[in-house]
Amino acid sequence: MHHAGRRPLIRDRAHAFAHDALLYDGPDDFLEGTLPFLREGLAAGEAMLVAVPQDRIALLRAALTGHADRVCLVDMTRLGRNPAAIISAWRDFLGENDVRQRPARGIGEPIWDGRSAQEIVECQRHESLLNLAFDDGPPWQLMCPYDTRALPDDVILEARRSHPFVRERGVRRESRDYVAPASVLGPEEDDLPVVPDRAQRLAFTRAEMTDVRRLVSRQALQAGLDEERRADLVLAVSEVASNSVLHGGGDGVLAIWRDADALVCEVRDRGRIADPLVGRARPSPHQRGGHGMWLVNALCVLVQVRALADGNVVRMTLHAR
Amino acid sequence: MLDSVAGLGLHDHVCWIFDDEDDVRGAALQWFEEGLRLGQRLLYVGAREPEALNADLARLDGVAALVAADALRVVSLPTLHDPAREADGPPPMARYAAATEDALADGYTGLRVAADLTRLAVHPTAWEAQARWESEADRYMASMPLAVLCCYDRREVPGAALADIASFHPLVHGSRRIAPFRLFATQDALALSGDVDGFSVDALNRLLGMAAQPEGGVLDIGALEFIDHRGVLALVDHARADGGLSLRAAPPMVRRLCTMLDVAL
Numbered sequence: 270m271h272h273a274g275r276r277p278l279i280r281d282r283a284h285a286f287a288h289d290a291l292l293y294d295g296p297d298d299f300l301e302g303t304l305p306f307l308r309e310g311l312a313a314g315e316a317m318l319v320a321v322p323q324d325r326i327a328l329l330r331a332a333l334t335g336h337a338d339r340v341c342l343v344d345m346t347r348l349g350r351n352p353a354a355i356i357s358a359w360r361d362f363l364g365e366n367d368v369r370q371r372p373a374r375g376i377g378e379p380i381w382d383g384r385s386a387q388e389i390v391e392c393q394r395h396e397s398l399l400n401l402a403f404d405d406g407p408p409w410q411l412m413c414p415y416d417t418r419a420l421p422d423d424v425i426l427e428a429r430r431s432h433p434f435v436r437e438r439g440v441r442r443e444s445r446d447y448v449a450p451a452s453v454l455g456p457e458e459d460d461l462p463v464v465p466d467r468a469q470r471l472a473f474t475r476a477e478m479t480d481v482r483r484l485v486s487r488q489a490l491q492a493g494l495d496e497e498r499r500a501d502l503v504l505a506v507s508e509v510a511s512n513s514v515l516h517g518g519g520d521g522v523l524a525i526w527r528d529a530d531a532l533v534c535e536v537r538d539r540g541r542i543a544d545p546l547v548g549r550a551r552p553s554p555h556q557r558g559g560h561g562m563w564l565v566n567a568l569c570v571l572v573q574v575r576a577l578a579d580g581n582v583v584r585m586t587l588h589a590r
Numbered sequence: 591m592l593d594s595v596a597g598l599g600l601h602d603h604v605c606w607i608f609d610d611e612d613d614v615r616g617a618a619l620q621w622f623e624e625g626l627r628l629g630q631r632l633l634y635v636g637a638r639e640p641e642a643l644n645a646d647l648a649r650l651d652g653v654a655a656l657v658a659a660d661a662l663r664v665v666s667l668p669t670l671h672d673p674a675r676e677a678d679g680p681p682p683m684a685r686y687a688a689a690t691e692d693a694l695a696d697g698y699t700g701l702r703v704a705a706d707l708t709r710l711a712v713h714p715t716a717w718e719a720q721a722r723w724e725s726e727a728d729r730y731m732a733s734m735p736l737a738v739l740c741c742y743d744r745r746e747v748p749g750a751a752l753a754d755i756a757s758f759h760p761l762v763h764g765s766r767r768i769a770p771f772r773l774f775a776t777q778d779a780l781a782l783s784g785d786v787d788g789f790s791v792d793a794l795n796r797l798l799g800m801a802a803q804p805e806g807g808v809l810d811i812g813a814l815e816f817i818d819h820r821g822v823l824a825l826v827d828h829a830r831a832d833g834g835l836s837l838r839a840a841p842p843m844v845r846r847l848c849t850m851l852d853v854a855l
Contacts, residue, residue: 475789476767503816507787515788
């Protein structure tokens with residue numbers, strides 16, 4: 270079947286970014302899929318970063334006896350708690366290791382059993398954006414494990430759609446379902462789930478920036494966020510609202526509401542976010558611009574950005590815990 | 591943001607932004623009652639006729655006796671000006687300093703001034719000088735027992751002037767929006783409080799250049815309530831520049847932002 274969004278395979282694997290989904294059925298299959306990939310990297314002396322949930326780290330550490338210290342193992346539920354922060358972490362990894370001199374490979378498992386429906390949507394967006402982020406960059410290999418035993422079928426299907434290659438039962442093949450990110454993301458995206466009626470709203474211009482921050486601070490206090498999280502959320506909302514005033518038509522509307530133990534803040538404006546990768550690259554200290562959304566992604570546990578026909582929406586979540 | 595002048599001390603410097611005569615008179619009376627308790631000599635300054643200024647103080651307890659004892663002086667604004675100067679310039683700081691030292695020599699704990707300075711801030715060419723005077727006066731007040739209630743009529747003073755002038759007071763009464771941050775003197779530093787964001791960094795840089803500079807070359811940022819990444823980058827740039835103040839007492843949010851942005855404080 271010919272697919273409109275199919276990516277032409279014109280680039281040699283060794284000179285391109287290889288983005289594979291690993292569909293595994295339980296812990297044993299996880300090891301059977303990941304260990305040969307890691308041993309290949311060990312044999313070639315490659316830089317390796319593995320970001321998976323804690324229990325899979327334990328499996329790998331036990332299986333990689335004697336070699337575990339040559340692989341950087343990090344807890345994806347921390348590094349990737351906010352799915353929109355993961356690409357920046359991969360960029361950091363590639364930047365720290367000169368991948369043009371020394372090949373690199375990674376394993377990243379962004380979706381685990383227990384992720385909320387909204388987090389999963391952002392993870393799927395992240396998976397699609399990986400193709401955009403690294404398509405023209407240096408060659409490296411990224412394998413994304415998906416637990417077919419724990420995750421629903423639609424999540425597995427989305428994995429086939431966001432990865433150019435799929436590995437299952439020891440076989441690697443091109444994904445017939447792959448859809449290039451351009452077809453996934455735009456030009457007009459679907460709106461986020463509707464803002465609840467109970468949300469408090471505040472229209473703002475630059476004159477109301479202080480009011481915006483005070484409202485968020487007050488609500489965060491009431492929601493039980495500790496001082497540090499309150500400060501984080503106030504900063505995140507302020508950065509986004511500043512962008513609305515500077516780049517989003519001069520004004521915007523803040524909506525803020527509680528969702529179980531979380532506080533959700535949404536900013537809508539009339540701007541147009543042109544770059545779907547906004548906020549997914551760590552800014553250099555000397556550059557002007559490009560800091561705000563990256564900070565927002567680093568500060569919040571969930572950040573949802575959509576470019577709609579009539580403007581932008583940025584939704585930020587922090588938990589009281 | 592200040593609601594009332596109750597409980598303020600010997601060194602306080604307040605910007606009282608008003609749009610109602612009763613409000614500002616009430617504040618001045620309360621300011622003076624506090625001064626009498628503190629043992630300061632009182633100085634009432636205004637641009638109106640002396641009779642009108644005296645009438646403002648009619649409700650002050652024992653006002654006639656206070657005037658007779660030279661514990662209260664009522665002065666019209668022009669007499670605090672250098673007569674040689676033609677334009678409405680700011681009252682020279684030296685006169686306030688001399689009056690403070692006189693008060694101390696006469697056995698008072700210091701000098702307490704309530705002044706309607708609106709006239710000095712209405713002219714487009716004069717208000718920058720008035721803002722500089724405010725910062726200079728603030729530096730003096732940080733170490734000497736001079737307290738000034740600076741009153742400005744928001745109906746007459748242009749918004750931009752009011753913003754700069756209010757920013758040079760540690761305490762402001764009026765809308766928080768007028769002066770999102772304050773730049774004021776402590777004994778050994780210049781202090782920054784309030785909110786600094788991308789919309790106020792230009793004003794901050796400008797006022798840092800206008801402010802009476804502290805001898806130690808230090809900017810104390812411990813009282814910041816909020817700062818965003820643009821504010822932090824501006825402060826770091828300022829501190830690195832030639833003649834910039836060095837930063838002290840960075841609050842946790844500033845340190846955190848510096849770490850995240852990979853810039854050294």
